[in-house]
Amino acid sequence: IARDLSERVRANRELARLRDDLQVARQRELIGHLSIGLTHDFNNLLAAISGSASLIADSGIVGPNVQRIQLAVGQASGLLRRLSDFGMRPPLRERVDMRGPVRAAVDLLLADGSGAVELQLDLPARPVMVDAVQTDMMQVALNLLTNARDSILSEEYPTGRGRIRIALCIASDAELKPPLAFGSLDPARAYCLLEVEDDGPGLDADARSRVFAPRLFSPSAVDCGSGLAILPSIVGKNGGAIALTSDGSSGARFSVFWPLDSDRNAAPAAPHGSRRRARPLSGRLDGHMVLVTDDNPDVLRVISAILENAGAEVASCTMAEDALEAVNEDPRHWDLLVTDYAMPSMSGARLAREVHAHVPDLPVLLMTAHTDWRTHGEGHSGREFAAVLGKPISSADLLAAAEAAILDR
Template sequence: MKTKSAYTHFWLADALGRLQDADESLGELLGYSRAELLGMAASEIEPGLELQPLAEVVQREASYRKKDGSEIKVACSTRYLESSGGYVTFVAASAPAQEPAFEGDPAVLLQMILDAQCSNIVLFNIRSEVIWLNKSACLSSGLEFRDLIGRRCHQLWSYCGEKPCRNCLVQEVISSGKTEQRKMTMLDSRRWRVTGIPIFASSGTLEYVLFLGDDITEYLTIAKEARQSHKLESLGTLAGGIAHDFNNILSGIVGYTELSLALTPQEGPLRNYLLELAQAGRRATELVRQILTFSRRGEGKLIASELPVIVKEVLQLLRSTLPSTIELRKNIDSNVNPVLADPVQIHQIIMNLCTNASHAMEPYGGVLTVTIHSTSLPARFFEHNKDLFPGEYLLLSVSDTGSGMSQEVMASIFEPYFTTKPPGQGTGLGLSVVHGIVKDCGGYITVDSVPGQGSQFTIYFPTVERGHNLEAGNSATGRLSGSETIMVVDDEPVVLKVTKTFLELQGYKVLTETNSQVALNKFRDDPQGIDLLISDVTMPHLTGDRLARECLAVRPDLPIILMTGYSDLVSEQSAKRDGVRALIMKPLVGKTFLSQVRHLLDVKRTVS
């Protein structure tokens, strides 16, 4: 007779076949109390049973004799316990498969519930032997239920090791009689949260330990990524604050340097000193942009960029930071077409790849090679990379003779937060950012590496014709002067003074105000008396974008320029939606700024 069954009862016998343990539900099934069952011969409840010390699990259908002499059909699974010389048997009352005898059975429902759990659930006796486990535990061990019965806890999973765990959780619960929980790292580096729960008999003695195990590796990874993301968000906020304050400082340095250059003779050491100061100011301005780009708060501006020029500048800066044990080789073809990219982000790519190469060659050094040349890619390359378009590409490669990488490491290096560096020495974001920048430029990046021989990163950038520029600025040629009245609002006195000086030297009448609320009141008193409003964005009392909206509500045709060292409050798109004509970054560059001012005033005059 075919049956369907779920093991819901058990008994444990010694080598002579005498019952040493049994659950109360088995006694209820047969009409005995648990105390009556203990000491009985197994053959008394299963007539004709002969227990044999076999290595394999013995499964069978049998007739169990109840206390009243009647019999019940059961399915049994018996395993010989080599460690104790006894036998453990699981019992399930059987019923014809076509009869839905167990549909309402609470024991079967409980079995279904436990098997549906994702957690590994195992029941141990006080000798740390498995007497039951759910489907998840069987699946994670890779063995069948019957092959796992009687095993010790460390024998269930291959990644636990061949010997019992030091400070074994099950043993601690048996010793203490208390619930224990901990996190464990297995031999396969997976992280688990394990819980041991003591189960007591009605007499108060410990009978079983319920083990619950959950693989929490992914959960911990997500939590780590969330913490990293929060750190980056904090870094971005800090970078924004630094950029705002630093750009305000640079406004004075760069502005007064330009004004001084305009007043000094064309020849002489003083002019040379001022030119060096102006160059330092430009480098400092680019440094702020790099900070914002690194913290992912700056949006790269794609322009036609001369890659050889940028790379040579970066390598010149990098040379002083590389150990003397590293030889730097440059194979750079300067006669190549430009690529559409943000120069600051190209700078970031080179710095990252070269720094990684330098670290890979520690401590003995080696050769770092940077190569640039034009290349033509075969048609099959574009067949496998549908998001790339055929055409001329520029090859940029950075190679080293360092430690190299395994295939497993190469498969993960572009993933966010992946790093092979020790904790605290890397965020795992460098190559992820590089990959993102390359993709934004319409390029492609590959890596080749052999452990012990070195690595080579190769980037393919699509080239553009010379003169192609997505961010062409306003021409600085033409008339810059005027006689109109301009109101300048900024809470930084040095920015206010240098801006006023630039404008007054060109003949403009300039009204300045450090308090934006006072500035709004003055404008409302005489809205037609102001030809152009120039305001900082981040200010107390009233932010620049709010000031602009209030002024435009009074006079919609008012041309407005907003200045920012860096702000989350406004973007170029949101400013234009509000009616602002231009959003410019500090520090102000004299001719560019004046050209923008003159352009907006001329447009206003044409419209009116």
């Protein structure tokens, strides 16, 4: 018996091709969603940086505007870490007072200096502790605030000064019963409630149904949802929910329910590389000899300047071999080595091992922009470092880690 299977083979091949095309299309859609969300969020942060820099240039007021710039840079760094962790291990969760990220998001929104929107902030007197990634909480608050501001400043809204109210509280039983636009609530859990309400043009039924949909083909449209597309993902993975209230003619209120920390009295985890010590940190490094190496001259100058301003005697070099030679020539001269991870001829991990072969007790601080530095195939555990600092590095974090490493020697 002979059967012609050529048609079936062709059909199977075509089916396999269609499956591959579908997989590629899904990947492209996912990348499109991710890129649009990142573009939106980075544009907001750049606007905060640009607005703060303009205020410094125009008014000469430095302190609060520099703080806004540092805050925006820190948030941008967190977004980049999330991007680098995409598809890999989940980012670090910690116990955080929700009031901090909310207040920071408000401060960033105010950085544009336009005064076109009146912000009313209502925070409780007591801490609202949650277990989450701090970048997630700040991104939720900032995107909701930006969405409300853009709604007020849209062409549909009459000329005038709009108002945004943002409030945080522990959700009561009555507040846990509204119709939800996304997610579900566990009756056995306690939640905090973050509300962002504006008096803009409102959202009709069609807009409410699409408010969390990404706008792949019209990123320049008024932001009544393009910046909110990431919210279900963030809130959902934390076990929260979102409610939306709007009559379609005036104003909208977004309510985000976020699970409270199950153990509010637990002590916060100590940062990586830290130990308990008898005396508090002073933020000064007077009289200590610090060796710094980074293949980027600009970063090297900044790190050296921070350490020198704290009183340290600093020697810097762009080549790891030069740092190793300096330690070998005078092993007891140095109190601390600060090194980048990714350098052309020798990684920071290898440099630390080579240094410890001659001076086992010399503390080494690692600076890196790579969140996956442990997986680079060198077989290191991270024990060779007194602490690991992610770039960009704040001066406070650097000085605290440096002083702690020297004291713990």
